[in-house]
Amino acid sequence: MSKQANPAIIGLFVLGGFILSIVTIVLLSKGGFFKERHDFVMYFSGSVNGLSVGAPVTMRGVQVGIVKHISLVQDFTRGEIIIPVVAEFYPGNVIPVGKKKTEPVKETAKKLVEEFGLRAQLQTQSIITGQFYVQLDFHPRTAYRYYGGNDDDGDDGDYDYDDKIIEIPIIPSTLELLEKKLEKFELSSLVEDLSSAAKAISHLANKPELGQSIRELETTLATIHSLAHSADARLIPLSNKVERLLDGLQGTLSRIDTAATNFKELSDTESPTIYKVNTAMDELIRAAKSIRTLADMLENHPEVLIHGKGTGK
Structure with missing residues (x-):
């Protein structure tokens, strides 16, 4: 007699297969198998x-x-x-x-x-x-x-x-564009030009005039350096004198400004200084009048100096 299958085991197999199918679908979807391409x-x-x-x-x-x-x-x-x-x-x-x-x-x-x-x-x-x-x-x-x-x-x-x-x-790629540009260059002509330039430089370097010119240039540079040093030594004292002259000029300008201020005060009719001068002038005028009156009286009555001024009879 054959053994009857266990329903529980069959159910576990079916459930396991179902879970495995779901996991497979999820993995495939994460891997991009269902993405639009x-x-x-x-x-x-x-x-x-x-x-x-x-x-x-x-x-x-x-x-x-x-x-x-x-x-x-x-x-x-x-x-x-x-x-x-x-x-x-x-x-x-x-x-x-x-x-x-x-x-x-x-x-x-x-x-x-x-x-x-x-x-x-x-x-x-x-x-x-x-x-x-x-x-x-x-x-x-x-x-x-x-x-x-x-x-x-x-x-x-x-x-x-x-x-x-x-x-x-x-x-075209960047490399292809570069290759096309290089193809346009005439390499042989470029090499000939470089060779000619090198020969010209070599010929110039071997000329004796070049050495003489270099020596003259060194002498000229040395002379320029000496002149610059001498000019620097002379300009420093001169700059000190100019600075002192400018300081003196500044002081003179300050004094001129003060004098101008004083003159402005004197020219103002309402300034205190003008008022004091006018008052003094008035007093001098009154004093002059008194002295003149005294002089006239002494001239007419010299006896006043002996007897003094008396009352009129």
């Missing part, structure tokens, strides 16, 4: 050496995606090589403002490219390892080319990777 492609015509799958895609230092696939397209009709780089974009890392929720992502990307100048560019991630990453940024008024199916005329472009994948045009 979009793929976009960039077509590079230059070397992408140093760029690898898994390299970050950043915008102003914030990671907004990751490189997902790198391939190579060789066009035998045009004789060119194009490298499509597919990256995965994380919209959850970007907070949109002013965007319509119903607007398709591809239309939004096209608007950012054509109106605001969204471009992709390779940048150096590490100088030591030579690794690169993809940087997204706005570069208005820069030329761009669609290789895929984003043209306004409905043309699928030269290399249509996938109609559903958004295309972001690229601009």
Whole structure:
């Protein structure tokens, strides 16, 4: 007779499986498996050496995606090589403002490219390892080319990777721009110019006139130094005399100011000094009149000096 299954054990297994499913769903959601993502492609015509799958895609230092696939397209009709780089974009890392929720992502990307100048560019991630990453940024008024199916005329472009994948045009990296500028320089001409300059300098340095000129310059500098020392020795006493003269002039100006103040007081008719002078003048006038009266009386009556002034009879 077979043994009957224990319902409690079966229930524990079912409960454990249910809990395990919930934990798995939570972990997957934290890992980003349920996040909204979009793929976009960039077509590079230059070397992408140093760029690898898994390299970050950043915008102003914030990671907004990751490189997902790198391939190579060789066009035998045009004789060119194009490298499509597919990256995965994380919209959850970007907070949109002013965007319509119903607007398709591809239309939004096209608007950012054509109106605001969204471009992709390779940048150096590490100088030591030579690794690169993809940087997204706005570069208005820069030329761009669609290789895929984003043209306004409905043309699928030269290399249509996938109609559903958004295309972001690229601009040359800083290293590529530097290489193009260096290509414009004529290195041989530059070396010839440097060689000619070195020969001219050597020829000038070997001339005896150069040594004579240097010696004359040293003599002239020594003379200038001596004159400066002599002038300094003479200017110090002169400056002392000028300082004393200025002190004396200051005292003279002070005395002139005091005299001007006194003169102003004398010229004021209501000043106390003028009042005292007027009073003294009045007293002198009265005294003069008394003396004149006395003189007239003595002239008419000289006996007064002997008998004195008496009463009239």
